Amino acid sequence: MSFLTSIRRYTDALVHPVARRDASAATLHRGFIAPRLLGSLAAMALVPLYLVVRGVPSAWEIALIGCLLVPLALAFYLSRSGRFDAAQMLSTAAALVVVSAAGFFIGATAYGWPVVLAGAVLMTCIAVCVRNAGNLARAAVGRMNHGVPGDVRFADAVPDLITRHTANGDVIVASGAAQAMLHCPAERLAGHGLFDRVHLHDRPHYLRTLQAALQGGDGALEFRLRRDGGASHFLWVEMRCRAVGANGREIIAVLRDISVRKAQEQSVQEARAEAERANAGKSRFLATMSHELRTPLNAIIGFSDMMTNAAIAIDETRRREYARLINESGRHLLSVVNGMLDMSKMDTGNFEIAPEPFVPGPVIAGCCDLLALKAREAGVDLSLRTAAGLPELVADRRALNQILINLISNAIKFTERGGTVTVSATCEDRQLVVAVADNGVGIAEADLPRLGEAFFQARGSYDRRHDGTGLGLSIVKGLVRLHGGNFAVASRLGEGTTVTVTLPLDCEGHRPSAATHVLQRRGPERTNEPIKKSA
Secondary structure (H helix, E strand, O other): OOHHHHHHHHHHHHOOHHHHOOHHHHHHHHHHHHHHHHHHHHHHHHHHHHHHHHOOOOHHHHHHHHHOOHHHHHHHHHHHHOOHHHHHHHHHHHHHHHHHHHHHHHOHHHOHHHHHHHHHHHHHHHHHHHHHHHHHHHHHHHHHHHOOOHHHHHHHHOOOEEEEEOOOOOEEEEOOHHHHHHOOOHHHHOEOOOHHHEOHHHHHHHHHHHHHHHOOOOEEEEEEEEOOOOOOOEEEEEEEEEEEOOOOOEEEEEEEEOHHHHHHHHHHHHHHHHHHHHHHHHHHHHHHHHHHHHHHHHHHHHHHHHHHOOOOOOOHHHHHHHHHHHHHHHHHHHHHHHHHHHHHHHHHOOOOEOOEEEOHHHHHHHHHHHHHHHHHHOOOEEEEEEOOOOOOEEEOHHHHHHHHHHHHHHHHHOOOOOOEEEEEEEEEOOEEEEEEEEOOOOOOHHHHHHOOOOOOOOOOOOOOOOOOOOOHHHHHHHHHHHOOOEEEEEEEOOOEEEEEEEEEOEHHHOOOOOOEEEEOOOOOOOOOOOEEEEO
16 A cells, blocks of 8 residues: 555545535545645654754744644644634634744745735635625525425425424424424424424433534434424424534434334333233232142142051041041132133133022121131121111122122231221112222222232232132122122222122113123023123
8 A cells, every 4th residue: 555545545534524425525625634734744854854954943943843733733623623614714824823923033035925825814714705605695596496405405205304404403494394294384493493392301312413413423313293283292203314514514304203103112012011911910820820729739638648548547536627628628629710710701701690589688698607707717807787678689699699708708818807897788779789898908009900800919918928819809890790780999008998899789681891691590580581691
């Protein structure tokens, strides 16, 4: 590689990135940098020879030698800033100062040079003014003839919004796509019009992106932009911008509507979050079912092994106790399996209920009596308050029994020793209203919307201090819907929970809104023809 090639590559590397994009601007910058760089280096190389011939330099000579570095400094100034006009004027002014000082030091023979250089400075200023005036005139003609500068004349043919900005971000001109994208004329984006439409939280990023483009980078940003039609009508746009011109003091930006893509990304994120929740629910279900199945199975296998082992002598009292524990464990397993089967039937729309007329008071009292022993063992006071003369209810007796047992059992389970559980029943507007209230651990507000989902346990009240599959409330909710009733939960963490079930007095006159279920009637005064219901 030759010496000249090396010099040229080094000079090209010093050209400002903004000027490098424009061939004519790059040529001007190279023509300014190369002679000053080489001239300063050559002059500095002759300084040692001058000192040998001249001897110790005077203060004026040292100052003049220092002036040899000025062209080098100006070359690097242009390389860093890209401001060609300013560098050219500074160079001419520096030459005037140096020659004037030299003329003063040498004598009258050099007095003509300041006049020449002053004329050069004047001509340089005139040339800069003429060039800038020409640029302004061309821009004015472009605006008159085409409505946009030459850089964006083609913009009306594309859906993207193209804008030209000053160094401080003000819009000089915008393309006609503003009408389609923002529902406003392009003229309303001039000045601060576009900035005022940027979402408040995105404005700092917007300004930083424009500043990065001015410094030679390719700015890119996704942000929200207000569209005419309301303060909340924002669309997502992607902006790409870069500096233009020999001095790089203006910016061209292209804005593209990406609202559809953003909506798709949001849908993907929501689907991913839902899949992750489902996966977490599956993991919780497997862990819960493993516990619910293995515990009674271990008891059944353990006690039955002891009873069948001839080497172990078991008296009759112990044998009966072991048999009782095996029976209880088997019943628990059966209830778990039945709960899963009931949920499966409800999900597939095949759960059958058999309405019949009966008085609900004795059924409610019977459920409380059934769970009274469990409440006493837990140290919980269970009380019943029913209105006198509750009317006849047409519903599935077994389903009502299951609803009440699940609700009362849950209330006892999540109430600390010394707490109370109150069951009340009234009739309002031809509806049976049953409420089960406790002053137990309560439920967090964030968990309330998910109560009734299969296998969901409200943060386990947490931390798995209570056993259960999480199916109880799901079954209750499904049975209530099959009867055309309502299910509501009110709770505060640490204060207790109230679950209210409302059933129409005649469930046959109220059709649920989801999947179809078959209801079979019982009773001497009813027909046996199946009735299609939805839950």
